Amino acid sequence: AQTVTQSQPEMSVQEAETVTLSCTYDTSENNYYLFWYKQPPSRQMILVIRQEAYKQQNATENRFSVNFQKAAKSFSLKISDSQLGDTAMYFCASHNYGQNFVFGPGTRLSVLP
Amino acid sequence: EPEVTQTPSHQVTQMGQEVILHCVPISNHLYFYWYRQILGQKVEFLVSFYNNEISEKSEIFDDQFSVERPDGSNFTLKIRSTKLEDSAMYFCASSEPTGQGPGELFFGEGSRLTVL
Numbered sequence: 001a002q003t004v005t006q007s008q009p010e011m012s013v014q015e016a017e018t019v020t021l022s023c024t025y026d027t028s029e030n031n032y033y034l035f036w037y038k039q040p041p042s043r044q045m046i047l048v049i050r051q052e053a054y055k056q057q058n059a060t061e062n063r064f065s066v067n068f069q070k071a072a073k074s075f076s077l078k079i080s081d082s083q084l085g086d087t088a089m090y091f092c093a094s095h096n097y098g099q100n101f102v103f104g105p106g107t108r109l110s111v112l113p
Numbered sequence: 114e115p116e117v118t119q120t121p122s123h124q125v126t127q128m129g130q131e132v133i134l135h136c137v138p139i140s141n142h143l144y145f146y147w148y149r150q151i152l153g154q155k156v157e158f159l160v161s162f163y164n165n166e167i168s169e170k171s172e173i174f175d176d177q178f179s180v181e182r183p184d185g186s187n188f189t190l191k192i193r194s195t196k197l198e199d200s201a202m203y204f205c206a207s208s209e210p211t212g213q214g215p216g217e218l219f220f221g222e223g224s225r226l227t228v229l
Contacts, residue, residue: 035217044222045156045204091156093218100169101146101218105155 002027002094004104012110013082020067021077021107023092030054032096034068034075037103039089048090051075082111115139119205119221126195126228134190134224136205145188146206146218147180149173156204162188195228202226 003026013019025034036048051059051068058066063083067076079086092104118137126132138145147159160170160180167180179191188207192199202225206218 037218037220045218045220047217047219050217100158100161102158103148103156 002032002096002100002102004092004094004102006090006092006104006107008107009105010108010110012112013079014112015082015084017082018078018080019082019109021079021090021092021109023075023077023104025073025075025092025094025104027073027094027096029096032094034066035093035095035101036064036066036075036077037091037093038086039091039106040085041088043088045091049077079109084111084113087111115219117205117207117219117221119203119224121224122222123225124227126226128197128228129194132192132195132199132226134192134203134205134226136188136190136221137186138188138205138207139209139219140186142207142209142219144168144208144210145180145182146208147190148204148206148220149201150204150223151198151201159190159203192226195226197228200226200228 005024032053034051037045038048039045049059049061049064063080065078089106091106095101120135145162148156150156158171160174161168181189202223204223205221208216208218
């Protein structure tokens with residue numbers, strides 16, 4: 001069974017600073033995908049970044065990047081130059097090929113002015 | 114940009130009543146999902162649907178729940194005899210095939226269900 005753990009229920013960061021959100025997962029599969037989703041207050045979840053497990057290179061999307069450590073089953077999200085609009089719940093998720101998406105419990109990030 | 118749409122945005126119902134939540138997935142997507150999120154808690158998987166049948170369901174998705182794709186565009190979640198603990202935000206999601214199963218999940222804005 002897949003499990004996803006996010007050990008930081010809440011975090012805060014000063015505007016323009018960098019913050020890293022942690023995620024660990026457990027799977028017995030070789031083919032899987034990892035995702036970070038953002039859920040602003042009272043809004044739908046949107047994809048921030050995805051990583052295919054077979055790719056060694058860490059995914060990046062503008063100010064967002066991941067540190068994917070496959071052996072350690074770790075998938076952290078780094079947000080550079082934090083902006084007020086980054087304030088949201090962030091969910092780490094894993095998806096095994098042919099199976100369901102599993103979400104972690106979320107990290108509530110507050111960007112402070 | 115294509116999006117997943119959900120109606121109603123908020124539904125209030127009396128305990129014991131039946132509720133139907135509606136979703137219109139993105140048109141070329143083939144995988145459909147319902148998730149729920151009790152206020153302040155994690156996102157929980159309910160059910161996935163592919164090729165006109167349930168492909169996977171969680172322990173939460175018991176006989177009280179059912180899903181249907183009645184007309185090729187809508188994807189509905191029916192909750193029979195609602196209970197107080199069914200109060201939550203219900204998210205519909207869809208994804209397109211990538212050759213290795215579902216791709217990225219696209220979520221709707223959610224339907225908030227309040228059971229009194």
